[in-house]
Amino acid sequence: MAGPNPFAKFQKSFTQAGTLYKYFDLASIDNKYNHLPYSIRVLLESAVRNCDNFHILEKDVQSILNWSPDIKQGCNDVEVYFKPVRVVFHDYTGVPAMVDIAAMRDAVLKLGGDPVKVNPVCPSVMVIDHSLPVEFHRSADAMAKNLAVEFQRNKERFTFLKWAAKAFDNMLCVPPGSGIIHQINLEYLAHVVVELDNKDGSKTLFPDSVVGTDSHTTMINGLGVLGWGVGGIEAEATMLGQSISMVLPEVIGYKLVGKLNPLVTSTDLVLTITKHLRELGVVGKFVEFYGPGVSELSIADRATISNMCPEYGATIGYFPVDENTLSYLKLSNRSEKKISIIREYLKATGQFRNFDNEEEDPKFTQIASLDLSTVVSSVSGPKRPHDRVSVSDMAKDFKSCLSSPVGFKGFAITPEALADVGELHWEDGNTYKLQHGSVVLAAITSCTNTSNPSVMLGAGLLAKKAVEKGLDVLPYIKTSLSPGSGVVSYYLEQSGVIPYLEKLGFNIVGYGCMTCIGNSGPLHEKVVNAIEDNNLVCAGVLSGNRNFEGRIHPNTRANYLASPLLVIAYAIAGRVDIDFEKEPLGVDANGKNVFLRDIWPTRSEIQTVESKYILPAIYQDTYSKIELGTPEWQSLQIPDGKLFSWDPESTYIKQVPFFDGMTREVPKLKGIENARCLLMLGDFTTTDHMSPAGAIARNSPAARYLSDHNVTPRDFNTYGTRRGHDGVMARGAFGNIRLVNKLISKTGPQTLHIPSDEVLDIFDAAQRYREEGTPLVLLAGKDYGSGSSRDWAAKGPYLLGIKAIIAESYERIHRSNLVGMGIIPLQFLPGQNPETLKLNGREVYNIILPESDLKPGQKIKVKADETVFETILRFDTDVDIAYYRNGGILQYMVRKMLA
Structure with missing residues (x-):
């Protein structure tokens, strides 16, 4: 006790x-x-x-x-526990989380317990930001129309979330159309230091901390708040009062020195750091920034760097609190009293930093450094966020990618096809030509950059200069601007740059993730036809944080991350294979060439505008009404009661089957016998490959399911909006068109049903195995589960019947999610993989587990036909084992509440 x-x-x-x-x-x-x-x-x-x-x-x-700089990953097994102060959800992960918890109440009641005990213990916030699409753009009413589409498609989901906010205590819901979760967390939700009321009238102070169901929760590290992304499954347990168990991490000290070049942006800096740290290898580690260069960075700059933490692979990218932090808190309308308490508490406890004082530097496991003056203008792509390219090398690099073999830096376009062109006969009467490298989508999007006034105002100033020079964006390019909060539109309007952005097609289309999360909406049919008919590698350019294959849009095979300024520059250029130093963007009214350098604003220009228009009043006005929501939100009628009334006909919200057949007793531990391999995947298989996302293809198992339930194709909506319905989501698991499964010869969401040698859709093959009583395994290479912390990347495999995954290595969050769903993560021994063991995926697999003495990290034997090999059991803690024995974290929580 x-x-x-x-x-x-x-x-x-x-x-x-x-x-x-x-x-x-x-x-x-x-x-x-x-x-x-x-x-x-x-x-x-x-x-x-x-x-x-x-x-x-x-x-x-x-x-x-006893933390020591001598600890090394893989050699340290010190397990520690952490209780974060808050949990944040976005609606894509929040809906299934709330569905799970609502179903948990039913399960507890069925097993004889009190369902109201299933209630958030840890304060939780739901921000609805992931379902807003760019259906309309380049018009004054685009935002209103997009919001109307969102409500039309998601009314049932929104009603459920509004019910959950009322039915569960300690739960706040930020309505749709308000902004992006991480920017709202930075500008409004974060405490930095928490004040807890005591019964005697005193208050207890402690550092703010948070976990969120999105890997970019790390953005809050820029404000000195410890936080990171976890799977939706782990977040649910945290919300219900569980501590997070973790292995005490290595801490990499990343020293910043020098000053940025006046023409370089914070986006260029973060792309440089992302590539450097990914090369260094920081997966599963803490990164903490220090050195005099940190003082040169604004909190928005730091938040941009911390936001991209998942792209360099670390658990956190942390900036301790300093005077710049307190200045930001004042700017963003936190009270003087609050700031004074934060300063006194953090100084009293040795948690306040002066980055110019080396005597305050702590010890680190390893040190890396960067001279800020060496950072140059950069983008990342065409398929991964850590593949940084200097803008000066972009034309050469893209042309190399075209001819290179298919891979992260290659498209394998044959020499004779390099000059292929598609024609667009446009509504304005002109004919335009699409070629390899043509930009067809340009989006200023994502909290990564829209939270940063310097790059947003920089984009506005660049747009102003471009328009004044007579430059424009071609009409077929889908342009959009989706800020992360209403604060952005305030300062863009008051600084006078909005008309220039709109002249170039960058109208505000909504407040949400939008293009960054893949809700880019359709490209014009003529553009799609020209791309597909000529097999063109056309490009998307966005100020987001991820550019994995198939994420942004299925027809933009090359996608580049860039600052908002460069998004506009490439949109004006109309192509990514341009050398800005040598080639003009266009000509002015006098026929004189206009180069990018002619319209590029300096840092001092931007700072002058920033200091004039970024004021506490705009934060106060924005956030004083954020919980109210739009008239559509206010008018949503919700059911009463603490138990949800499930509609069996719903195709959006469905009671999950995770608790079917559950008993109060923990089941006996068993091995896996006579399993088949459902999928055999390579390196860097991301959660975007696994988790259903984007539009529901009309020839997919999910589409057939919806059609059988009388849903017309125009109302299919996206997987993201249907994450509360396991019947749809299970059918979309591994549904990415770019999935490379070595059991079959072509790319796409199919696999081989081995006993029959038939190639089937993955869900259909899994169903046939289930009917045959055959458990399933999955083979994979390095970095399995990289990308966003998608709970359906683990729930999907669970519902397909996958009992174990054998991979060369795992991304941290996804491994945790697999454990949370009762799937065994096994890791090949160093130097071994399916190729070295000569596995072809057709074998029958037997995994031998000890009945009682299961230990974290122990060796587990796998028998694949006549081949026997050892693997490492990636249950990293005793808590992992407890979750697995119970069938998963949700079942563990139910039994704990019953006890």
Whole structure:
């Protein structure tokens, strides 16, 4: 049972404005504290404050205090526990999470418990931002029309979420059309330091922290708030009061020195850091930034770097709090009283940084560094966010990609096809030519950059200069601007740049993720036909954070991440294979060539406008009404009651089958016998390959299911909007058109049903295996599960009947999600993979598990026909094993509540 906190004697206090503030004086516990990385100090404070010698033990606190720069990943098995202060969801992951919890209430009731116990313990926020499409663009009413489409398609989902916000305590819902989760978290939700009311009228202070169901939750690290992305499954457990178990991480110190060139943007900086850290290898590690160069960066710059943390693979990209942080809090309308308390608390506990003082630098596992003055104008692509290309090398690099073999940097266009051209006979009476490298989509999108006034105002100033020079964007290019909050439109309007952005086609089309998440909407039919008829490698350019194959749009085979300024520049150019130094963007009214350098704003120009128009009042006005929502949201009628009334005819919301047949007792542990391989995949298989996303193809199993339920093709909507319905989502698992499955000869969402040698849609093959009583496994290469923290990337395989995955390595969040769904993640021994073991995927697989003595990281034997090999069991903690024994994390939570 829980007992008194053994560290209570280390509590201290101070008084401000008549209020007594209590806190744990961490430095007085042990002088080791002063050498800990600042990110580890937050983990330590959480363990100290929550220590009850039941959930969190004194030895857990000591383990964190004993953190050493000598620990190495794979050699360290120190398990620690972390209780974040908050949980944030977006609607794509939030809907299935709320469906799970609503179904959990039913399961608890069925097994004789009190369903109301299934309720958020940890304060949680749902931000509806992922379902807004770019159906309309380049018009003054595009935003209103897109929002109307969103409500038309998602009314049932929105009604369910509004019900959940009312039915569950401790839950806030931010309505659709408000902005993007991470930007709202940065500008509004974050506390930096939390004030918890005590019964005696005093307050307890502790650092803010958060986990979110999106890997880019790390954006909040730029504000000095510890936070990272977890799977929806793990977030549900955290919301219900579970601690997060984790292996004590390595902490890479990333030292910044120097100053950025006046013509370089924060986007260029983050793309440079992303490539560097991905090459360094930081998967599963903390990255903490330090050095005098950090003082040169605004909080928006830091947030941009932290946002891209999943792209360089780390768990966090952390910037401790300094004076710049407090200045941002004042700018974004946090009160002077709040800021004063934050400063006093963090200084008292050794969590406040002066980046110019080397004596405050902690110890790190490893140190890397970057001179900011070496950063040059950059983009990343054409298929991965860490494949940085200098803009000066872009033309040469793209042409190389065209001819290179199919891969992350290749399209295998034959020499005779390099000059292929498609013609567009446009509505304006002109004929335009599409070729390899033509830009057909240009989007200023994503919280990564729209949270940063410097690049947004820079884009506005560049647009102004371009229009004044007589430049324009070709009419067939789909252009859009989707800010992450209403703050952006305030300062763009007040600074006077909106008319120039609109003249170039960058009208505000809505407040949401939109193109960044793949909701780019359709390209014009004539553009699609020209691309497909001529097999063209056309391009999308966006200010987002991901550009994996098939994510942005199925017809943009090359996608480049760029600053908002470069998004506009490439849109004006109309192609990505341009050398901006040597080739003009166009000509002015006098016939004189206009180069990019002629319209590019300097950092000082941008800062002058920024200081004039970025004011606390715009944050106050935006966020004073954010919870109200649009008239459409306000008019949604929701059902009463603490249990949800499931509609069996719904194709959006369905009671999940995860608890079917569940008993109060934990089932006996069994191995996996006579399994078949459903899929055999290569390296860097991302969650975008696994999790259903984007439009529902009309020839897919999901489309057939919807048609059978009287849904017409025009109402199929997207997978993202149907994530609350397992019948649709299971049929879309591994449905990516770019999936490379080595069991068949062509790319796409099909596989080989081995006993019959038939090539079937993946879901259909899985169903046939299920009817035959055959369990399934999946073989994969390195970095299995890279990308966003998609819960359906684990739920889908579970519903297909996959019991185990054997891969060379795993991305952190996805491995956790697999465990949470009761799927065994096994890892090939170093130097081994399906090729070295001569596995072809046609074997019968037997996985031998010990009945009682299951341990984290132990060796597990796998028999594939006559081949026997050992694997590493990637249950990394005892909690992982507890989840697996129960059938998954949800079943574990149900049994815990019943107990």
